[in-house]
Amino acid sequence: MRFGRRTAAMLGIWGALNLSGCGDGNGNGGGPTATPTSPAVPTASVTQISANTRTPVATPTATPPASPTPTGGGGTSLFVSSDDTNSVLRYDGVTGAFQGTFASGGGLVEPEGIAFGPDGNLYVSSRSNEVLRYDGQSGAFLGVFASGNGLVDPAGVAFGGPDDDLFVSSGIPDEGGGNQILRFDGRTGAFKAVVDPANAAGLDDPEGLTFGPDGLLYVNSTPEEGPGEVLRYDPSTNTFIDKFVAKDDNGAPEDPTDLVFGPDGDLFVSSAATSEVKRYDGTTGAFEGNFVTAGLGGLNEAEGVVFGSNGNLFVCSELGNAVLEYNGATGAFVGEFVTAGSGGVAMPTFLTFGR
Numbered sequence: 303m304r305f306g307r308r309t310a311a312m313l314g315i316w317g318a319l320n321l322s323g324c325g326d327g328n329g330n331g332g333g334p335t336a337t338p339t340s341p342a343v344p345t346a347s348v349t350q351i352s353a354n355t356r357t358p359v360a361t362p363t364a365t366p367p368a369s370p371t372p373t374g375g376g377g378t379s380l381f382v383s384s385d386d387t388n389s390v391l392r393y394d395g396v397t398g399a400f401q402g403t404f405a406s407g408g409g410l411v412e413p414e415g416i417a418f419g420p421d422g423n424l425y426v427s428s429r430s431n432e433v434l435r436y437d438g439q440s441g442a443f444l445g446v447f448a449s450g451n452g453l454v455d456p457a458g459v460a461f462g463g464p465d466d467d468l469f470v471s472s473g474i475p476d477e478g479g480g481n482q483i484l485r486f487d488g489r490t491g492a493f494k495a496v497v498d499p500a501n502a503a504g505l506d507d508p509e510g511l512t513f514g515p516d517g518l519l520y521v522n523s524t525p526e527e528g529p530g531e532v533l534r535y536d537p538s539t540n541t542f543i544d545k546f547v548a549k550d551d552n553g554a555p556e557d558p559t560d561l562v563f564g565p566d567g568d569l570f571v572s573s574a575a576t577s578e579v580k581r582y583d584g585t586t587g588a589f590e591g592n593f594v595t596a597g598l599g600g601l602n603e604a605e606g607v608v609f610g611s612n613g614n615l616f617v618c619s620e621l622g623n624a625v626l627e628y629n630g631a632t633g634a635f636v637g638e639f640v641t642a643g644s645g646g647v648a649m650p651t652f653l654t655f656g657r
Contacts, residue, residue: 378395378611378655378656378657379392379393379394379401379404379655379656379657380392380393380394380395380398380616380625380639380640380653380654380655381393381404381416381653381654381655381656382606382625382640382647382650382652382653383413383414383415383416383426383650383651383652383653384413384646384647384648384649384650385412385413385414385620385648385649385651386412386648387403387406387646387647387648388406388410388411388413389403389404389405389406389410389413390403390404390405390406390410390413390416390424390426390436390441391403391404391645391646391647392404392441393625393639393640393644393645395655398638398639398640398641398644399644400640400644400645402645403441403645404424404436404441405424405426405434405436405441405443406441407443408434408436408443408445408446409428409430409432409434409446410426410428410434411428411429411430412428412429413426413427413428413429413651413652414426414427414429414456414457414458414651414652415427415456415457415458415459415460415470415471415510415652416459416652416653416654417459417460417461417654418438418654418656419435419461419468419488420461420466420488420489421438421489422438422439423435423436423437423438423444424436424437424438424441424656425447425459425461425468426459427456427457427458427459427470428456429455429456431449431453431454431455431456432446432447432448432449432453432456433446433447433448433449433453433456433459433468433470433486433491434446434447435447435491438656438657446491447468447486447491448468448470448484448486448491448493451484451493452472452480452482452484453470453472453484454472454473454474454480455472455473455474455480456470456471456472456473457471457473457509457510458470458471458508458509458510458511458512458521458522458560458652459471459511460511460512460513460519462513462517462519462537463485463513463519463537463538464537464538465487465488466488467485467486467487467488467494467537468486468487468488468491469483469484469485469486469497469511469519469537470483470485470486471483471509471510471511471521471522472484472508473507473508474507481501481505481506481507481508482496482497482499482501482505482508483496483497483498483505483508483511483519483521483535484496484497485497485537485540495540496540497535497537497540497541498535498540498541498542499540502542503523503533503535503542503545504523504531504533505521505523505533506523506524506525506526507523507524507525507526508521508522508523508524509521509522509523509558509559509560510522510558510559510560510561510572510606510652511561512561512562512563513537514534514563514569514584515563515567515584517537517538518534518535518536518537518543519534519535519536519537520532520533520534520546520561520569521533521534521535522555522558522559522561522571523558524557524558524559525549528549529549529550529554529555529556530549530554530555530556530557530558530573531545531547531548531549531554531558532545532546532547532555532558532561532569532571532582532587533545533546534546546569546582546587547569547571547582547587547589551587551589552589553580553582553589553591553592554589555571555572555573555576555578555580556573556574556575556576557573557575558571558572558573558574559572559574559604559605559606560572560605560606560607560618560652561607562607562608562609562615563584564584564609564615564630565609565613565630566584567584567585568581568582568583568584568590569581569582569583569584569587570582570593570607570615571607572604572605572606572607573604574603574604574605574620575603576596577597577601577602577603577604577619578592578593578594578595578596578601578604579592579593579604579607579615579617579628579633580592580593581593581633592633593615593628593633594615594617594628594633594635595633598628598633598635599626599628599635599636599637599638600619600622600624600626600638601617601619601622601626602619602620602621602622603619603620603621604617604618604619604620605617605618605619605620605650605651605652606618606650606651606652606653608653608654608655609630610627610655611655612630613630613631614627614628614629614630614636615627615628615630615633616628616639616653618650618651618652618653619650620649620650620651621649623642623643623647623648623649623650624638624639624640624641624643624644624647625638625639625640625647625650625653626638626639627639
């Protein structure tokens with residue numbers, strides 16, 4: 303979640319935090335992929351499916367992006383957005399040992415969503431209302447990749463769709479814009495489209511977003527009050543498909559922040575307000591239970607979620623200042639992968655594995 307909204311209100315410390323704006327990738331990809339094909343201008347909107355319908359939908363006409371292979375371990379690193387230190391920190395992907403500050407500067411403010419792009423570089427959402435780009439090997443600042451066009455308080459970022467574009471969740475519309483998913487050219491950063499421009503989905507303060515095995519875009523919607531939702535869009539047409547998890551459904555998440563598809567195809571969603579990770583059928587959206595139960599292993603406000611190559615689930619504990627590891631089959635607590643405060647991590651939000 304974006305600490306300073308619902309949580310700050312609950313704790314009564316909004317004034318002390320003095321956050322600007324009103325803060326996942328989950329990064330959808332763990333490293334370089336093939337160079338994308340030339341982008342095409344998105345086609346016109348098509349008739350949408352009822353918001354209350356969650357019947358399986360046809361795969362988009364465009365070829366879905368390849369599902370990223372979990373990359374934890376095997377010589378990789380874990381990259382973590384550290385909100386309070388305005389930096390992305392790097393940890394050994396096998397041991398969790400701190401390896402150093404990977405990305406900072408360039409105007410980076412309270413980072414959230416992070417993802418490696420098709421070019422192998424790291425893209426980070428910044429509360430300066432920008433997506434910044436850093437060299438994927440050295441962490442050197444390369445420049446502002448995307449900004450403007452209604453982008454405010456960005457959170458989740460993900461590459462995908464038929465042209466491997468960058469999709470960014472744009473938050474609360476207190477500065478104009480917001481409550482939108484924006485699409486930028488994945489190679490140039492040029493603005494391309496607003497996904498569901500009429501907001502037929504009822505998107506409210508979007509957070510994490512990811513592409514599913516079906517090639518569709520899944521987005522967490524986090525209203526200030528009441529349960530959240532997972533909304534589904536077709537990236538080939540920029541249209542709303544359905545509410546994959548609706549607020550009135552059994553097991554709807556409270557203040558959902560990040561989401562990830564597991565090795566078995568199910569969808570796992572962090573429920574920040576309840577310090578849980580919830581599990582849903584990856585085809586129907588049916589609630590299957592709390593995969594990580596409330597507060598397990600010291601989980602305190604569940605944020606970013608990602609699966610490692612060992613099959614386990616790694617979760618940012620924002621108020622615990624740690625990354626926790628859970629058995630990928632059972633949800634049992636394995637241990638603190640990044641121990642509390644390691645490397646100065648403070649209020650970790652999103653995370654991803656990469657080289």
